[in-house]
Amino acid sequence: MKLVVYLIITLLLISTNVQSADIEELQLKAKNTQIKWQQLQLALNSSEDDQNKTQKTVATLRAEYQQALTKELNTFDQLVTTKAQQEYQAYLAERVFEIEHQHHCKRMSSQKECEEEARITALDKAGKQGSSIIINSTTDITTTRKQLNEDVVSDSDFKEKTSMRAFTNISSYQVVESYKLDKSKNHERLWFIKISVHVSAKQNDYYYQQLVNKYKQRLIIHLSQSKQIEHTQDLQTTQYIETVGGIPFVMVKLPGGQFIMGSEQGEFNEQPTSVVQVKSFYIADTEVTKALYQQCIKSKHCNDKWKSSSVLTREEFNQPKADISWYDIKQEFLPWLNKKTGRKYRLPTEIEWEFAARSGSQSDYYYGDRTNQICLYANGAKAKDVSEQCDDGHNKKLAAVKQYNPNKFGLYDMLGNVAEWTNTCGSLYSKMSQDCSQAMIRGGSWYDQPFYLRTSSRIGKNKNTRLDTLGFRLAYSE
Incomplete structure (x- = not known):
């Protein structure tokens, strides 16, 4: 034949x-x-x-x-x-x-x-x-x-x-x-x-x-967004790069130490302040991106709640993942990631998060106290005080990671872009009781005014909450 x-x-x-x-x-x-x-x-x-x-x-x-x-x-x-x-x-x-x-x-x-x-x-x-x-x-x-x-x-x-x-x-x-x-x-x-x-x-x-999907996957390695991970700051820290499904992310090792948590000038749930101790740990230099989370969806371990396309649009690749609940992260994404990498990634605790965000500072923001400088460091809503307004380049919308000044630990977007889930139950500093149907959220988002982007600002949300202003960042302890 x-x-x-x-x-x-x-x-x-x-x-x-x-x-x-x-x-x-x-x-x-x-x-x-x-x-x-x-x-x-x-x-x-x-x-x-x-x-x-x-x-x-x-x-x-x-x-x-x-x-x-x-x-x-x-x-x-x-x-x-x-x-x-x-x-x-x-x-x-x-x-x-x-x-x-x-x-x-x-x-x-x-x-x-x-x-x-x-x-x-x-x-x-x-x-x-x-x-x-x-x-x-x-x-x-x-x-x-x-x-x-x-x-x-x-x-x-x-x-x-x-x-x-x-x-x-x-x-x-x-x-x-x-x-x-x-x-x-x-x-x-x-x-x-x-x-x-x-x-x-x-x-x-x-x-x-x-x-179309095949050629996107073949050509995506030539995009500048896939190479930005190689550009790192000259920091006195240890870090490593983890790659999952072709998507790399950087984990930065922070030294142990102590700091004053909270703010006497903040809201009632930020008071009273206290001196707290933190052990050394790793934290991601950016929020988890849509590109990384999409790998979990494609593997069928993460449920795509919004039935989005299996291929991200060009704007979405390096944006932080939002619209996910605390349970989505804990029950789906983290088990998948840990099986893939052999590590035990987790959400940071609220104490770890504030220690990482402050990066040695005790000011309202990790760069200082004035809101007219915040556009250099965070994607947020414009300040209420007209004289303090500045343009962050993203008027009430999500930005790709690493477009704003990092803090002294080399961590990007700790303030603004998307607020971040922590692994701490809802609580008030003034009370010993906790509400573990809630988890504390830190950092504020693209929607929030500068007052809510302060390093000490905090709010509790039900763990089932999904918002387009709410994402997360990875932590890891050796």
């Missing part, structure tokens, strides 16, 4: 590779975006005394960064669409191959009946062969952890799986040869038939979306 379909499959597989020439423009755009992002980070960390001048510089650089990022992501979208359409058109194109079949006819069937049976069976066989044109390839990444001397290292094994799906039509065919075989006996007929078959794939929106 001569079958050209295997050659077609080979050509299809070759055509799915993204050539380096195709991504050169994307890489140039990503490089420009990365330069703009690094310039923004340098300005955010500037020690310049003139805060008004610094704010204007930061506002300009943030706008330039957003413009460069938009151009980069437009190029990304165009390249993904082009590659997906090319492969989809190859999928829809008509293909021709030959089927040979030796048919055992029914006993005592006439020659005409025998030939008809052979033709129908050959066409059925051609339909099944034609379905093998469609190949869906998926990659599994298996991560294993092992001990080498005193260090724990991770190895990733890549396994390619191939499955076939039938989505074809036989548009036409021709009988090339058809005759009775000489070895046939009187009461049994053997019939040989060869047909040339024209097959074409059915329109399949689901398959096209699979192609």
